[in-house]
Amino acid sequence: MTTVLLVLHFFVAAALIGVVLLQRSEGGGLGIGSSQGMGNFMSGRGTANLLTRATAVLATIFMALALALGLLNQGTGRQRSLFDSPPAATAPALPAAPVAPAAPSVPTN
Incomplete structure (x- = not known):
């Protein structure tokens, strides 16, 4: 039922946008809705x-x-907002193993 209403809502919104854009505005605007294209209708x-x-x-x-x-x-008991749910639990970061400094290389002759 919700899906049908959502699809219908989408089509009504698209039609509403189209009808608003067809209207002649005071400043000229798109002016698509003028009677020139309508003929004698x-x-x-x-x-x-x-x-x-x-x-x-x-x-x-x-x-x-x-x-x-x-x-x-x-x-419905569904999540109402993204902010209502706690953040996803992430694994705690393991401490990095200490890296021993490399021994200085001694040139051999």
């Missing part, structure tokens, strides 16, 4: 209203899925 105002409503619907679905995923994982 919709006017500029109709396109803006459609994209605004789509953004609101997708944002509502996104928040509902986020809350549902949070509630589903609330009582």
